[in-house]
Amino acid sequence: MSYRGTASSPLAESASRRTFLQLTGVSSAAFLLGIGACPAPVSAAESLPADPFTLGVASGDPLPDGVVLWTRLAPTPLDPEGRGGMPERDFAVSYEVATDERFSTIVRRGTAVATPELGHSVHPEVKGLEPGRVYHYRFRVGKHVSRAGRTRTAPAAAIAPQKLAFASASCQAWYEGYYTAYRHMVADELDAIFFLGDYVYEYAIRAGANLKRPVALGSEHAVKVRTLAQYRLRYSLTKTDPDLQAAHAAAAWIVTWDDHEVENNYAGGVSQYKITEKEFLTQRAAAYQAFYENLPLRSVNTPNGPSARLYRTVSFGRLADIHALDTRQYRNTYPDTNASGVAQERHNPDRSILGAAQEQWLTEALHSSRANWNILANQVLMAQLDMGGADDHLYFYDRWDGFTASRDRLVAAVLDAQPPNFAVLTGDLHRSTVAELRTDYDDPDASVIGVELACTSISSGTDGAATDTLAANWLSNEHIRLYNAQRGYLRFDLDKEGLHADYRVLPYVSKENAPVSTLTRFTVPHGEPGVAQQSPLL
Template structure:
């Protein structure tokens, strides 16, 4: 289940009123979009053109329900980011059925799509059966959306024999096709954990990096800063049919990293010189657009530049997944992004999670009774020495820049005697498998868990089996795999172990690539180790 959470306090200097002034969103608009507020009688819900061009989605499965999503956009690439919708409310119906032909409908209802939320709706459905597949769709006037498929979670203490899921991250639209999503949609998955960089905020310009065969207007050739620009970037991203297929096939559990706002930002600090108030305004716009375009529950409703994204979900007694936010609360970089082994990165007060989230995570790890504890995490947790030869350097953008925070989390793993601890990571556009060590400088120290890093969906364009960074990563004795292709990670976890398949595509700069499993790792129950040997090409 999702851990109940009160809404977070707004960022310093920002109040709910300030947020309303920034965005024009009222509490009523949020409630109407959830379908929990009395739906007003609307005079005319007819639209001449199909508004379901951005597809449908579901997310954050609970034992008794799910959150659904769609956004009305008959002209999804309208330059103002509003999807070609009139400036008024529209009533959107939905139905949920036990079969894909919708002959056994179990829930019907409606929500209101308002201009304040870019005509998106997020109805939260309850009263469903646990661990059950359902089908859903939306309707407005004569228009019916594509159907989606989702699955509720098992009861918290239920004996579960298997859970299939995928992880994905980093999908720069202008770097290539989302072919990996099409293959992911064909897998029978209970959930997809998206680990960050759903959009990229950079200007899209004609040139060598624009690999899709689509002409774009000048409105795309600017860095994304305003709410309308973020909305347009999500619209562009979500017009992709393979991404829509993956959303429609499984429930998604969302987290974010930096590019949903600005490259390498740290909490309220811009890395490009913007003042704090200016950057918080930008963050408020980015967080609202993130909510508008993804299947998020009401506990992820933004309050200005603040959203509580961290949460836990349970899948019976088998697994608990702790979804982290390593971007919104982190301390700033002390000496740049890649540094030598200075003392500043070891400062006890530094945290990549922030004090409240760190306390929450340590508490969840100590309380968990699940057989498997998984972190849906954005940046690499394992120590990675980035200097070939006798010297040492580390990335402050990853957990290496927050070693005291990492030590506190791993101490919680040891104290709780968690036998099956798995970190699921994205960000680096590479496939990596590593062991989480009690002391990364001592290869013989206790192995506390494993880290499974999925590559990008499209970012960095076509990849390869290996590249010039392979030797750097593989010099670290706890790293067991390095691969530089595009793709996603598919996992099957059960009482006896977790099997991870690294699924890769040979190219993304043209459509239609096949998929193959580059390699697989099996982590045994109670045996948090990876196979001996290190690999770049298997």
């Protein structure tokens, strides 16, 4: 696997750290301590009175020779101040990586330092491992030992593995239902999990309103999240879920964000709630810091104040290059929706959902790839979706439909690069769908360049249903091949025959222990990325 699109010069990194310090108070030393690159004289024997590993462990962004590990110390995770009950001092966190579950053969040891500046999170980047191999890892602070996690390094760059098993998931509003889908995902024994956005939601949580779990929460949860302390607390609440913790411990995660990690439908530096840009960027800096603190991200993804570079390529040998996108941070906003001509603004050639730099990076990544598959890990629906009728078209501007020129440029890049196979993984919709990606959605004879495979939500939207009042509108678009509004996830097997997508759905999330079933399987045959063959119910 390669990890492209994130390198920068030492001078640029130094400037980024200074800016981050100015906006958040986090120092470069804290980052280096947290990744184990600059050990500090902190006593590893220093103990805590309670288990600090209440938020679990995780790994992410695998390379052929290593992986990033994560944990965050929080003896009392729902401490109202967002500090997890941790003292305001540094703690040494040791880690071990082994080839077996019993840790009888330990191949790597190290120490990272959990600092108050980064919410007592650590992100050690382990190197020197063998490609394409399963490893087990754990952390220790004093007498406390974390649960063990399982991860797998990526295949060697020149190898085309026989199979890659992975899943995609998105939209997990904690208060709207249980994360049982993750329990079933763990049983799938995956190589990797791609999370496509909305890991947390910023809305106030109130009993009798949106809180569907039978728990009592303090008033500190009944506010819209705006500050670093509030974001930290919201992540802590989310990560107390045992099924989510199990999924993080079962496989390496590759994460990106959408809007709710900051605020609903924000666009670039513009809030949809009419606060000033300065206020919003301060909020965004806090949100981005909390995102980094709570997820297995590498040091190259650390925030620079209200900015963080998440777009990157994660490679699995010669089998697949999976390009994780960021369709939220760099997008153009819209003028007032009451202004004249706003409907035509979506066709403005200067508009972009990715931003110029990311568009250029993606074009270059498609051209330079030597993998059999190029797959985009994308947040919002890319295919056109007309929710009106033949004479009354209706498009939603928050999706790629609001940036048609940007979509056209991506289509042109795919046509020019001619990857052997092209597919897009999408979240956000709270629905399972399959869509053909076309060069022109208004021409029934237009070429199909790939397939978009969208997963539903883990819990957002509560229970859902097999169909609903929107189904007819969706399916009136002839390139839309599937519609289901239940909760669940997408499980993939990628092999020499093609990309096989199992749509896994749950009958409910309002109660625990829901069973899972496979709604259907779509196969995108190798060499025919525009053809998705549907199998009967499994």
